[in-house]
Amino acid sequence: MFRYFLKEFLRSPWREPGPSEWNESMYDELLNEIxxxxxxxxxxxxxxxxxxxxxxxxxxxxxTVFTICNGRPANVSTAMFSQKSVTSNYLRLAAHGSLNNFIITDTKGLLEPKGSGLNVDDVLFSLRGNIKNGYxxxxxxxxxxxxxxxxxxxxxxDESHCLVFIVGVDMLETFSMKYLNKIKEIVCDMQESGYPMVLILTKMDKHYPYLQTDITYMFKSSIVHEAVLKASKIFGIQERDIHPVVNFTxxxxxxxIKSIPVLLALRQILHYAEDRIHASN
Structure with missing residues (x-):
């Protein structure tokens, strides 16, 4: 066990920033850049x-994103434990406060049987702006x-410019073929339609509990890196487009400091959205 922790401590980060760079100045710089x-x-x-x-x-x-925008805890989207999808309505929210250059649309959970929960067809309709707020x-x-x-x-x-697919790291071991087929159909549609896609891997602090003590080791941990590589293999998404984050509960x-992984993901998402708009003009 000691050798394992020593090896983890000595290994180089698999992604920047390394532990020594995580501080409030970095948070402020990312916030300003975004x-x-x-x-x-x-x-x-x-x-x-x-x-x-x-x-x-x-x-x-x-x-979490709106908490960062406001500089205080925000509750703009219902978050609670439920076996069913909590979000049932098409919810479109414009950012404000320190960040006001994007709009987030939350959709219903993607449930297992095809035709239950958010439909694959509705994803493209949502991206193209065909679905009105409140549906x-x-x-x-x-x-x-x-x-x-x-x-x-x-x-x-009315359009969205980047699809952000959110998956709990704990689900990587439990996806059924029905789930995977539905997700892969969405990934294929995004590639054919030219929409950029980013995957956010949530609940990483539960998968690697040491992050609850020191989140700055996020990009140094082999456990986190292996989860990212596994997600890349499962979904066919490049490693650079997968962002591990911890949950705020x-x-x-x-x-x-805990918000830095979310800001790193948001920066890439907005740059991809910018690329999509320029490509479609």
Whole structure:
């Protein structure tokens, strides 16, 4: 056991930043850099669409991002333990406060049987801006004849520009073939449609408990790296596009150091959104 910890301590980080670079100054620099990302000269905001299986921490991540924006705990998306998908409505939220250059859309959990939970077809509809805010997801894709919630002629500001797939690290060992087929269908659709995709691997502190003591070892841990490599192999997503994060469930105030992995992911997401907008113009 001692040899293992010694080896972990001496190994080089598999991704930057290394432990010595994690501090509040880095948090402030990332926050400033992200706040100055201008999606285009017309002031358009980057659209971020969240998608993922049930109970992966999607809503908790939304609250974490808005906590960072506000500088205080935020509760903008329902986050609670449930065997069913907590988010049932299409929820579109514009960032404000220190970060105001993106819009996050939260979707219903991706449940196991195909046709239950968020549908694959609804993912593309959501990205293209065809679904209106407040739509309640059903077990079948939204109908084009639904005039109340289907937007047949979306404006540019209705679109999302990057799909963020959220998966709990604990699920990597338990995915059924039904789940994997549904997820791989989404990944294939994104590649064919030219939408960038980022995967956020949540609950990493439960998978590697030492992070609860010192989160600065996130990118030095072989355990975290192996989980990222496994997710890359399962979903066919490049390692650089997978971001491990810890969940915020107990904090009553903003923890800047703990927020750094979320900011690193958000920076990449917004740069990808910027690339998508430029490519589509």
């Amino acid at each position: 706040g100055h990302i201008r999606i285009n000269e017309k002031g358009r905001k980057g659209g971020i669409l969240l998608c993922g299986p049930n109970q992966t921490g999607k809503s908790s991540l939304v609250n 309640k997801f059903e077990d079948h894709p939204i109908e084009r004849e639904n005039k109340d919630f289907f937007n047949a002629s979306p404006k540019k500001e 107990q904090e009553i105030r903003l923890n800047k």
